[in-house]
Each structure stands twice: as C-alpha cells, then as structure tokens.
Amino acid sequence: MFKLGWVVPEVKESINSFVKYGQKLTHVSPTWLRFDSNADLHLTVTEEEMHRFLEIAKEKKVKVVPLVVNERFDEGVAGSILGNKKMQEKAAEQLVKFAEKYQVDGVNLDFEGVFGLWRYEYTEFVGKVSEELHRLGKEVSVDVVCQTAPPKSIDDLKENMSGNFEEIKKMLSWADSYDYEGLGKLVDQFILMGYDYHAMGSEPGPVGPLWWIRDVLDYTLKIVDKNKVVLGLPFYGRGWTSIDKMRVEDWEPRNPMSREPMKTAFEAGFELGKAYDYREIKEKSRYFIKSGINPEENSPWGVWELEDGKMTIVYYDDLESLKKKISLVREYELLGIAFWRLGHEDERIWDVL
Structure with missing residues (x-):
C-alpha cells in the first residue's frame, strides 16, 4: 500500500517522528519548495539540512517527493504562474532541474487558494511537470481540496458577472480550483486532502468527519481511477x-x-x-x-x-477513529493513504500501519 507522510522540517517533533517511524512509509514529502510570483523556486531549508534528510530517507528506503506550494497559498502567485505559458514553462523547468540535481524521487504539487479562474491552466501546468519528470522516471502527485460535486463553471461565472474577476473570485471556494478529471489522468497519485471540513475560521466541528469523507470518495471515484486515489487524513486536531x-x-x-x-x-x-x-x-x-x-x-x-x-x-482523531478511516482504503480499493503531518499523531497508529 502507498503510504505518504508530510514532514515540516522546521518543526522538531515532525522530524523526530520521521526519524523514529519513517520506515513505516513508502513516501515522505518534506515541505521544502515554494514558488513566488516570478515563478522562482525557493528552498525552505539549507542544502546541508536537505542532504541530511535525504540520507535518513535512503537508510529507511523511503522515496522522497518534496512538497511544492504557491507562496502563502496566494491566488495571485498561482495566477501569475498559471496565467502565463512562459511562466509555466519556467516553473516546470526549475522543478526538473531540482529533481535531477538532488536525485529526489519526484514532487508533490500542492497549489492551494482561490485560483479557480486558472483551474484548467493548473491542469496544463501539472501536465508539463508530469511529462518532464516521467521522462526521467520520477513520480508526480497532486494534492486537492475535497469536492463532493462538480466545481463552479468559470464560463458561466464570467458570463453572469460580465467578466468582473474580483466579483468572480468572491463566488469561488478553494475546492473550485481543481479539475479532477484532467489532473487524475496526468499524475501518479491523486491525493485527497480529507481534512479541514471544519477549518480554522468555521464553527467547532470535526476536521475530517467520516460521512463527509465517504461523500468525497463516492464523488471522486466516478471521475478518477481508484488506482491513483490516495486518501489524506489528519494527524492533528483543532x-x-x-x-x-x-x-x-x-x-x-x-x-x-x-x-x-x-x-x-x-x-x-x-x-x-x-x-x-x-x-x-x-x-x-x-x-x-x-x-x-x-x-x-x-x-x-x-x-x-x-x-x-x-x-x-x-x-481530534485517535487510534480508533484513524483505524476506521484508514479502513476506507481497502473498502474503496484505493491506492493508499497520506497523513498531514508527522509529529501531530497518536503514536499508537504506527503499530497498525
């Protein structure tokens, strides 16, 4: 089974969890990479720290697929890259160079925010990255905010609001940023972020309720090959x-x-x-x-x-609640599981992974 864990290098508990339990995973995604509005790729760690982590992962025989984000999950950063083909090419080229230079096993793309106006441009960008990295024998995964219904039609929004982009953005959610069908055909792993149903700004409630995760899976598997779908679950509470x-x-x-x-x-x-x-x-x-x-x-x-x-x-989630959610992987015959993030967890979970 595919098992991925995200690691935040600047958080000691996250690194310690990987050092202690990383061998239980097949893939690890350290939060190393971010793009700015000029499509320049920045490292969030020193090269020394990165090489040390790569050595640990090699010892544990875990594939390393660094997380790649649009800076601050800013829609403007995403739009400046996705809305310009030359910027897309520049960004894709930098990821390829990084993967070759540091011999990582692939990348985990995690563009987030209200960038639904560039939904299909994001699919185009992911396609460019996938084509180049697949040519090198490397993997590409994409993280998506969960949907339970088709995203809003951008063409309809533009028509109904006379192309006023600021007004259109107000009508979009984070989940509207993803073209499930298109992305699912391009990547090796399609990772559903099965958390933040109740988010920081919402009323109190479960981060990843079971009934909602089932709704998400029922919808997603009508569109995306189940052999690519990975269920992301929260190790944290709120x-x-x-x-x-x-x-x-x-x-x-x-x-x-x-x-x-x-x-x-x-x-x-x-x-x-x-x-x-x-x-x-x-x-x-x-x-x-x-x-x-x-x-x-x-x-x-x-x-x-x-x-x-x-x-x-x-x-929150404890051992028993996580076991029940993990069982959905077998029930729905998914590719595997992912956890945000190492260091938050009930450590007993490692005994059942």
Whole structure:
C-alpha cells in the first residue's frame, strides 16, 4: 500500500517522528519548495539540512517527493504562474532541474487558494511537470481540496458577472480550483486532502468527519481511477475557544446531517481555531468536563473550561477513529493513504500501519 507522510522540517517533533517511524512509509514529502510570483523556486531549508534528510530517507528506503506550494497559498502567485505559458514553462523547468540535481524521487504539487479562474491552466501546468519528470522516471502527485460535486463553471461565472474577476473570485471556494478529471489522468497519485471540513475560521466541528469523507470518495471515484486515489487524513486536531464566557451546557455539537449552512467561528461565538497535536489533547483530556463521539462523524471531541469562564472545544482523531478511516482504503480499493503531518499523531497508529 502507498503510504505518504508530510514532514515540516522546521518543526522538531515532525522530524523526530520521521526519524523514529519513517520506515513505516513508502513516501515522505518534506515541505521544502515554494514558488513566488516570478515563478522562482525557493528552498525552505539549507542544502546541508536537505542532504541530511535525504540520507535518513535512503537508510529507511523511503522515496522522497518534496512538497511544492504557491507562496502563502496566494491566488495571485498561482495566477501569475498559471496565467502565463512562459511562466509555466519556467516553473516546470526549475522543478526538473531540482529533481535531477538532488536525485529526489519526484514532487508533490500542492497549489492551494482561490485560483479557480486558472483551474484548467493548473491542469496544463501539472501536465508539463508530469511529462518532464516521467521522462526521467520520477513520480508526480497532486494534492486537492475535497469536492463532493462538480466545481463552479468559470464560463458561466464570467458570463453572469460580465467578466468582473474580483466579483468572480468572491463566488469561488478553494475546492473550485481543481479539475479532477484532467489532473487524475496526468499524475501518479491523486491525493485527497480529507481534512479541514471544519477549518480554522468555521464553527467547532470535526476536521475530517467520516460521512463527509465517504461523500468525497463516492464523488471522486466516478471521475478518477481508484488506482491513483490516495486518501489524506489528519494527524492533528483543532480546538476553538469561546470569545466570551460560555457555559458548557449552552453548547451542543452541530448535527452532522444538518441542512443549515455552517457558521463561521465568530458567528458561533468562538475565536479562530488552532491546531493541536495528539499529545496536547491527551494532556487536556484530564480536564474534559464533557466529551463524546458521533458515529457518523467518527471524530472524538472534548470540552474544558478556562479560568476566565471561557471554554475550549477540541475535535481530534485517535487510534480508533484513524483505524476506521484508514479502513476506507481497502473498502474503496484505493491506492493508499497520506497523513498531514508527522509529529501531530497518536503514536499508537504506527503499530497498525
């Protein structure tokens, strides 16, 4: 089974997790590379750090496919590259040179943001990168924000809004940036980011609820070859702290089957959410005054009170919830699994991988 883990080099716990458990993976994707608006490729680590990591991966017999992002997930950066064929070629050429120079096994493309206006140009760019790297015998994977329905038609948006790009962008979501069918034909691995259903700016709720992941897979497998699909799962949890004093009795988990629009964090009375790793959550669990798990979501949650009368609600994944989500790989006959990110996890998960 294909098993990929993302590693953030500047986070000690992430590196330590790879050193300890990396041999359980087939692929590792260190977050090394970013493009700026001039299509210049930048390293986020020193060459010495990179070579040291490559040696560790070689010892563990794990393929290295560095993550490649548009700087700050900025739509303007994505658009400046994707909207110009020469810039696309420049960016693709730099990735090829990097892969040849450092003898990595491929790249993991992770352009994100509201760049749906260049949806098909992104497919074109991924095609250029794939063609060149495949010629060298290297792999290309792409990370996509999850869809459960076709993305909005760009042509329809342009027609209905008289081509006003600023207004069009307001109508697009991050998920609208991807041409599933086109991308799926070009890459070796099509990685679904099965997390951030409830994101930093949303009301409290599970990061990757089971029912939603099933909806995503049911939709995706109508379009993309299951032998290329990789299910990305979160090792992290997310917690939201109330803006003002709040009693635990005044909060109830959102009905997962609710037809009501999801509220923002502020509308629900909470600050922006923050990521928690499992060790932090395990420590906080001693102070849970209310906890539970909805079987349709399959994500545990807990609540603790703060001294100032506020409260924090955290949703997370532990060994049992992750095992159930990982079982979807066999149920749907997918290529494999990926985890964002190493260092956040319940370490018991490595015993079942």
